[in-house]
Amino acid sequence: MKLIKVKEAIQSDNDQLAGQLRGKLKEEKTFLVNLMSSPGAGKTSLLLQTTAQMKHELRMAVIEADIDSSVDAERIVDSGIPAIQLQTGGFCHLDVPMVQQGLGALDSRGLDLIFIENVGNLVCPAEFDTGATIDVMILSVPEGDDKPLKYPLMFSKCDALIVNKIDYLQTSLTDFDLDLLEKRVRKLNKNINIFPLSSRTGEGIELWSEWLSSKVYEHNS
Amino acid sequence: MKLIKVKEAIQSDNDQLAGQLRGKLKEEKTFLVNLMSSPGAGKTSLLLQTTAQMKHELRMAVIEADIDSSVDAERIVDSGIPAIQLQTGGFCHLDVPMVQQGLGALDSRGLDLIFIENVGNLVCPAEFDTGATIDVMILSVPEGDDKPLKYPLMFSKCDALIVNKIDYLQTSLTDFDLDLLEKRVRKLNKNINIFPLSSRTGEGIELWSEWLSSKVYEHNS
Numbered sequence: 148m149k150l151i152k153v154k155e156a157i158q159s160d161n162d163q164l165a166g167q168l169r170g171k172l173k174e175e176k177t178f179l180v181n182l183m184s185s186p187g188a189g190k191t192s193l194l195l196q197t198t199a200q201m202k203h204e205l206r207m208a209v210i211e212a213d214i215d216s217s218v219d220a221e222r223i224v225d226s227g228i229p230a231i232q233l234q235t236g237g238f239c240h241l242d243v244p245m246v247q248q249g250l251g252a253l254d255s256r257g258l259d260l261i262f263i264e265n266v267g268n269l270v271c272p273a274e275f276d277t278g279a280t281i282d283v284m285i286l287s288v289p290e291g292d293d294k295p296l297k298y299p300l301m302f303s304k305c306d307a308l309i310v311n312k313i314d315y316l317q318t319s320l321t322d323f324d325l326d327l328l329e330k331r332v333r334k335l336n337k338n339i340n341i342f343p344l345s346s347r348t349g350e351g352i353e354l355w356s357e358w359l360s361s362k363v364y365e366h367n368s
Numbered sequence: 369m370k371l372i373k374v375k376e377a378i379q380s381d382n383d384q385l386a387g388q389l390r391g392k393l394k395e396e397k398t399f400l401v402n403l404m405s406s407p408g409a410g411k412t413s414l415l416l417q418t419t420a421q422m423k424h425e426l427r428m429a430v431i432e433a434d435i436d437s438s439v440d441a442e443r444i445v446d447s448g449i450p451a452i453q454l455q456t457g458g459f460c461h462l463d464v465p466m467v468q469q470g471l472g473a474l475d476s477r478g479l480d481l482i483f484i485e486n487v488g489n490l491v492c493p494a495e496f497d498t499g500a501t502i503d504v505m506i507l508s509v510p511e512g513d514d515k516p517l518k519y520p521l522m523f524s525k526c527d528a529l530i531v532n533k534i535d536y537l538q539t540s541l542t543d544f545d546l547d548l549l550e551k552r553v554r555k556l557n558k559n560i561n562i563f564p565l566s567s568r569t570g571e572g573i574e575l576w577s578e579w580l581s582s583k584v585y586e587h588n589s
Binding site (some may be wrong): 168185186187213214215216218237241266268269270271274285288290291293294296297298299300313314315318320347 | 458489568
């Protein structure tokens with residue numbers, strides 16, 4: 148009981164900070180994407196593909212969050228995109244003060260688009276507003292089409308759902324049903340934008356990047 | 369700072385309760401397995417295969433934990449194994465009082481082996497002792513072989529690691545390296561037992577079930 152009250156107070160402070168951060172980023176014409184998924188759904192690979200697609204038109208950077216490692220940030224920096232790594236040291240999600248630390252370290256002014264790669268987790272990150280302009284989640288085909296039944300809050304709060312690893316649909320290894328998934332997701336979130344794609348083959352990356360690009364121009368203009 | 373202190377106090381209470389529960393289960397000759405993984409790594413499918421393999425020799429039951437649904441418990445009950453569903457209502461892990469509620473609802477006396485299917489999450493469940501006799505985790509091949517670098521606590525605390533969906537290794541869709549994974553895991557946990565298997569094809573299930581069965585007999589005799 149006591150834990151829950153502490154959590155609620157922290158969340159309410161966090162919500163207020165998130166609103167302030169969103170306002171500041173709007174003024175500064177910087178679009179912030181909070182990217183969430185299970186471990187191994189392909190957040191870093193998606194970021195590599197997306198930034199490659201958009202790097203000639205937008206100034207971008209990435210804030211990587213992990214419990215304890217910096218392998219993801221290194222992959223991003225190797226691709227020519229500035230990145231910083233936040234080690235959460237056990238924390239299972241990012242909150243606004245952690246995101247602000249990341250933005251400070253990047254010197255976010257002058258950037259058009261910043262991605263936050265949140266901790267790999269479908270539970271806790273769904274509960275904490277990061278102050279991002281939009282929330283995006285990845286579900287990968289091998290995880291199964293039943294995930295909206297089990298993690299409804301995450302599916303409810305996102306502006307876009309990326310269904311990654313669609314190249315696995317062509318094998319007999321999975322009975323993942325894309326139509327059934329969409330039906331389950333729309334029950335929770337009628338207007339969510341769904342992008343089936345494969346970060347490995349590149350299929351579907353263009354549609355997703357074009358949608359994101361139009362959102363960035365709309366926000367920053 | 370305040371949150372961390374609350375968390376530490378709760379964890380210390382929980383550790384004490386966990387020790388007491390482990391002692392009680394030893395006396396009652398009941399073996400309790402805490403099964404953890406990311407969402408969609410295949411916890412329920414593994415339980416269906418494992419209980420089918422062992423149901424002629426052991427009296428078993430399953431405690432399912434989910435944020436919000438009962439689809440997993442229904443699959444277990446349909447297979448002829450008693451199961452109860454704990455809906456955590458937002459909590460990202462199980463603690464001892466929640467497990468005790470499950471054991472009470474099952475009437476655990478007279479059972480040889482009980483499985484807890486923890487919330488799908490590689491972060492928070494690693495931090496909370498459930499009072500189980502052993503901790504087991506599943507990593508599935510599509511998640512990637514870099515997960516020990518990112519979620520070291522989970523890999524450090526488990527007695528056994530199941531590498532599920534090894535049928536995916538035969539495709540060109542993944543560059544997962546089983547030897548590299550093992551090397552990374554053993555750096556964190558020298559004596560962990562590793563079982564590569566596929567819950568879909570049944571490959572490797574027998575070796576894992578035999579190991580578990582021998583642990584149960586050792587504990588309960």
